[in-house]
Amino acid sequence: NAGVTQTPKFRILKIGQSMTLQCAQDMNHNYMYWYRQDPGMGLKLIYYSVGAGITDKGEVPNGYNVSRSTTEDFPLRLELAAPSQTSVYFCASSRGPETQYFGPGTRLLVL
Amino acid sequence: AQSVTQLDSHVSVSEGTPVLLRCNYSSSYSPSLFWYVQHPNKGLQLLLKYTSAATLVKGINGFEAEFKKSETSFHLTKPSAHMSDAAEYFCVVSSAGGGADGLTFGKGTHLIIQP
Numbered sequence: 001n002a003g004v005t006q007t008p009k010f011r012i013l014k015i016g017q018s019m020t021l022q023c024a025q026d027m028n029h030n031y032m033y034w035y036r037q038d039p040g041m042g043l044k045l046i047y048y049s050v051g052a053g054i055t056d057k058g059e060v061p062n063g064y065n066v067s068r069s070t071t072e073d074f075p076l077r078l079e080l081a082a083p084s085q086t087s088v089y090f091c092a093s094s095r096g097p098e099t100q101y102f103g104p105g106t107r108l109l110v111l
Numbered sequence: 112a113q114s115v116t117q118l119d120s121h122v123s124v125s126e127g128t129p130v131l132l133r134c135n136y137s138s139s140y141s142p143s144l145f146w147y148v149q150h151p152n153k154g155l156q157l158l159l160k161y162t163s164a165a166t167l168v169k170g171i172n173g174f175e176a177e178f179k180k181s182e183t184s185f186h187l188t189k190p191s192a193h194m195s196d197a198a199e200y201f202c203v204v205s206s207a208g209g210g211a212d213g214l215t216f217g218k219g220t221h222l223i224i225q226p
Contacts, residue, residue, distance in 0.1 A: 004154070040120070042201060042216030043155075090154060098143055098162070098205050100214070102154035 001026050004103035006091050012109045013081040021076040021106050023091030029101075031094040032074040033058075034066065036087040037105075043090060049074055050097075081110045113138040115204045117217035125225045130189040132220045134202035137183060144185045145203040146176055149219075155201065161185065172196070197224045 007022045025032065030051045035043040035058075045058030049068040063085060065077040074093075078085060088107050092100040118133040136142060143162045147155040159170025166178045172195075176187045185202060202217040 040218065042218045044216075045214070092155075098214075099145070099157060099160060102147075102156070104154045105152075 004091055004093050004101055006103035006106050010107045017081050018079050021089055023074045024072050025093040029093035029095050031097060033092040034076045035090045038087050083110050086110045113204050113215050115202050115215050115217040117202050117220045119220050121221045123223040124192050126194055127191050130192045132187040132200050134185045135183055136204045138204055143205040146187050147201045149199040192224050194224050197222055
């Protein structure tokens with residue numbers, strides 16, 4: 001099993017550009033999550049999904065969108081990148097709502 | 112409402128000496144508690160979890176944590192530090208309802224191992 005994979009590993013965006021962060025898992029987990037991690041801080045939940053076709057907002061959803069068309073994939077979309085979205089983004093998945101397995105992260109720099 | 116406080120932002124120990132990373136929590140429900148480790152430029156890896164079974168929880172790589180309800184604490188310990196333990200450690204609390212949005216992360220403790 002590859003576990004949770006994320007692409008790209010690193011990206012630089014200009015203000016106003018858009019991009020999609022990809023996340024995939026091969027563990028047949030129903031639950032998937034997107035977090036952002038800012039320096040010196042814990043993780044903040046952006047969006048989560050409890051199954052294909054179902055998504056919901058987390059603590060910090062503004063400026064982001066998600067979709068969950070399959071069990072395996074959970075892409076995160078940034079429509080109009082802003083410097084405040086400079087962060088490290090982690091995708092995670094879990095069988096139930098608790099023990100989560102994390103991907104390696106995507107470092108995003110918005111200039 | 113729930114919260115978690117990691118009492119030290121940085122902890123420095125010598126190789127071979129004990130490690131103590133402190134975590135206090137608050138929760139309106141019977142919580143589940145976790146410790147995750149993050150090595151540089153890596154994702155988070157689960158070290159151990161407490162889910163209302165034994166109060167002393169053993170995890171990977173020789174780590175363990177004790178749930179103390181009276182002190183609302185869940186401190187992480189290891190008898191003898193190894194250089195490979197240098198990383199960021201996160202204490203996490205989950206509400207008893209177990210909702211997918213129910214995880215709250217601490218701000219992390221950076222563990223430094225001196226040779």
